[in-house]
Amino acid sequence: MTQTISINPATEQEIAFYNRNTKKETVKKIEIANQTYQSWKKTSLKERSKLMHKLATIFDENKEEYAKLATQEMGKVITQSRAEIEKCVLVCRYYADHIETLLADEHIETEAFKSYITFQPLGVTLAIMPWNFPFYQVIRFASPAIMTGNVGLLKHASNVQGCAFAIEDAFKKAGFPEGVFTNLNVSSDAIKNIIAHKSVVAVTLTGSEPAGRAVAKIAGKNLKKSVLELGGSDAYIILEDVDLEKVTDLALQGRLRNNGQTCIAAKRFIVLEEIYDAFIELFTQKMQKAKMGNPTDKDTYYGPLARIDLRDELHQQVEKTIKQGGKLILGGQIPKQKGAYYPATILTDVTPGMVAFDEELFGPVASIIKAKNENEAIALANNSTFGLGSGVFTGDVERGEKIALQLEAGNSFVNKIVASDPRLPFGGIKNSGYGRELSNFGIKEFVNIKTIWIA
Known part of the structure; x- marks a missing residue:
């Protein structure tokens, strides 16, 4: 069985070893996620909100532990690691508090007796995330996606698997059903088969331009929705x-x-x-x-x-x-x-x-x-x-x-350095990717924007 190694970049010392998921284990986790989706999509917004608030509390109460882990695994200054966890709390609470407004039906006046747009979840969504914000990047994807009724798979960077497993554990402690959020400790070579799996409906990636091109190609071949947030030379x-x-x-x-x-x-x-x-x-x-x-x-x-x-x-x-x-x-x-x-x-x-x-x-x-x-x-x-x-x-x-x-x-x-905010859309153009995260725009990237017409 292969392993990933977490190394402290400040000292070059090995921190921990994590076993990779085998192909069989990965498929099993995807199947569990899809089974969970069938019930999770029917869970009320009120219940989803309640669990997301619990997740926010867990991040808040364990801020020091999570911050130290992020600093150990990728070298972030400890004060900034704490700020990252605080931002995770902010995002979780934002979507927990505003989900009903963000997903409210939009009624359109037509010649129909009744016509409106409704927003429904798509299913199992894969997130390929980088190491530079090992907690926040994941929560920026997971919180809105899961609040819409989707379930999430995480393929995190190999050097921050401690953070990846900590996030998965936080979802469990908050009371989310098994399969709502799943960490897949796999290599980049496994991504092709994961995206191609019949139960996976969409993929989002934050990372380099070459990685984005590779993922977009696979997603396109399989007709899966994708959102890319790539590099920048701001x-x-x-x-x-x-x-x-x-x-x-x-x-x-x-x-x-x-x-x-x-x-x-x-x-x-x-x-x-x-x-x-x-x-x-x-x-x-x-x-x-x-x-x-x-x-x-x-x-x-x-x-x-x-x-x-x-x-x-x-x-x-x-x-x-x-x-x-x-x-x-x-x-x-x-x-x-x-x-x-x-x-x-x-x-x-x-x-x-x-x-x-x-x-x-x-x-x-x-x-x-x-x-x-x-x-x-x-x-x-x-x-x-x-x-x-x-x-x-x-x-x-x-x-x-x-x-x-x-x-x-x-x-x-x-007169301010660019920063992300859950109230505003975040993303790029040109080779910096496509699609948006956060806000009412980001939450609708992975939903079925569905027209209802009643004559």
Whole structure:
């Protein structure tokens, strides 16, 4: 029997081993999930809401335990791990409290005696989730999907199986029937057969662009609904009228949060030439002062990357950018210590065609790009195959709003780093994927939007 190994990226020490599910075990779990769906879809919204509130309470009461587990398995700074669990509580309670409104029938005036749209569950839904937010990414899918009457299968990243099993256990403790939420500890090779299984009706993936393309191909071949939230190279336009002190604080937060491993992290800073040098100077000072260290220490600002191979890949991207003409201002050297650490790094004079402009840099590396004027800044921001998040920093919010409306992304924020919120839809365009999560839009991705006509 094969196993997955959980390794602490800060120390490189092995934490735990988890047995992979065999093909037979996986099929059995899918069959149980489908059997459970037949009764779960008939469960009242009131009962579903009651159980979801219990799940929220379990996350709340076990916040410290879950936060420590996330930090151990993927290196997230402990304060941010706690915040992640708190966000899980928020999402669970949001859908528990608003499910009746979100799924309410929509009556349409026609020549019929009665005509309306109703929203019904589809069935067994597979979620393929990443390691960077090992609890929240899962709950962001599971809470709305399960509240609609679907049941969920989880294929989590191999390096955070402790978190995956903890989530499954939380659902059990909350009183959800067996099969409503199931963790499948399988390799990526098993995904093809899982999606093709006759009981699986849909799949959602949060991950890399190559993974998204592979899953979309399998889902398309099997005519299964899919939603993809892929990578991003989020651009933040910084106009000449900003308060540089405030903006550089936000830039620091946006680039180093979650150790720089966030799809919606601020990755490309497009700065108008009037303040380009001043921004670089102040931003460099703050990036330099941010402490890299053990993610459990109180004064640590950012910790290691999730794995050594990911750290090495990021370093290669930095080196390629420098060879292409990018200028290294800060960092850019692998530290001589244990752990998947990489220092806060700044690349300037970055232009289209360079790796740091065209690709997603998943770690604490900031790319700074000079723009002659507002129009060029917008063009540079949109010159990307990605379209997940984007932002504008300005002293004139009306000007910022006009620019935000022109940015090609699923999310455009003014004077704030992009973040997800259960009240608002979240997702991307271009190579950042399709479909939406959260809000009334996300909850309807995996339902049968059904027309009822009564003559």
